[in-house]
Amino acid sequence: MLVLSPTVSTRAEALPIAPREPNLEGEVWGFVDTSKVNADLFIEILKREIANSYYPKDFVVVRKQAPGLALTTEQIGLLERCRFVIFCFGD
């Protein structure tokens, strides 16, 4: 029997991730608090560890109103000040 495939497949090249630097010291670190319960606590503890190890210039934290919402333009603008961004967390 000759049947049609119900799925879509397309040829697509993978996009590269952002270039990484060899050192993490002395930079601005960004965090996205997804508003999942305990994400804020996780970030606070993580910030202390980063401060002890990498002597950051600053921290920027943006908190989502709900995990299902995209970052706002304003939040992306804040995060563009950062050298790295950590999403905390999916749970």
Added chain:
Amino acid sequence: MSWSVQDATELERRGIPTVTVCSAPFLKLGQAQAKHARMPSIPFVKILHPMATAPTDTVAEQVKEVFAQIGRSLKASDAPSSAEKPLLGEERNRLEIKGGIEEVNELFHEQGWTDGLPIIPPTDENVAAMLSQSPRHADEQLGLLPVSMHPVTPKMLAVNAVMAGCAPAFFPVVLAAVECLLDDDLALYSMQTATNATTPLIIVNGPLARTLCLNSGQNLFGPGNRANATIGRAIRLALINIGGEVPGVTDPATHGQPGKYSFCIAEAEQDSPWTPLSVERGYSPEQSTVTLIGAGGPQNIFTYGCLNGKEILETFVGTLCGLGHNNIIFPTGPLFVIGPEHAQTLARDGFSKRDVKQYLFDNGRIPLSRFSEGSQRGIRERRARWFEVVGDPAHIGIADDPDDILIVVAGGMGIHSQFLPTAFSKNAVTKLIREKV
């Protein structure tokens, strides 16, 4: 995980290294989302699950456990190579399968192309018959369907509608429903990638609902009607086969719900004392529409012993004032499918549809003191608009505005109505059903 991976890919595109922390059961979802976003090398760090109920000590231990890995994910030395190969192979439009309908079903089940039920094999002939009812060109791109963000065309929809068992006459409804899925206000991506049981409900209004014999009466959420069953099923199969929904991977729903097989009803306009939903939303009674909204499973409201409209509404309010339903946390207004007997009694006692909404808005409120401290914090954040505009800071209501509450009259005889908690959607989305002329 909902939007984190989408956001992370956006920042990576802007040259900012990211790492996404996620608890173990969500790693596959994140990786699948990254692949669909064409950035499969985006780094994840896995932590224990669940974190939501973990004490502070456990959270601190988790941070220490993954701290070095977070650093490595952001550093050049250990970061994955950005030189990638093509992600996917060539499209295979047609499959030659030895055997008949049983063999086709076995293959489709093995490939994950079904909802678990048998399908009608999609052939050139029956797909062409489906497309004969399409007002749009077979290869026209309608948009990108979450979660895969693959392009969706009438032809691909027709294949899935055939599989679902749709009659060709149903196809314009399927097309209009997909136009709703593609509308940002429905927030399909978040809905599809959440643990919540919410899924799009399809509500059909207008003369076409009657022409196609859609069930707006007894047992309308149940089995027995081909149009309701197969239109809803066609949408689910499209979400699986075009949208890349894989239960347990890209669909991480904690429980899911039966409406994920098929969730399609019509409004009983002929039995309603009030304006139909589609007319409220700007269409004429002569126009046929579909309205979609993210909805949970229907909760029965049984008004045993209630003698008048006010008593009926008090019972509605009591149903609304439970602590755990989605309309406490989500600002999307709830949906009521009001049985015709209830609607007639309410109208008899002087309640217009707007009056019913206002009553539910004014009385469907819960003291914040009934919630835990953590829940109160979450409610204040996620229902910020309530606290900004309503002026009742001691309570949380089931909508931010009476007009956000949706009412549809449908069902058969009996003193029952249905409360469907809603979520994710910014608003219900209504589109005109266009038929081929």
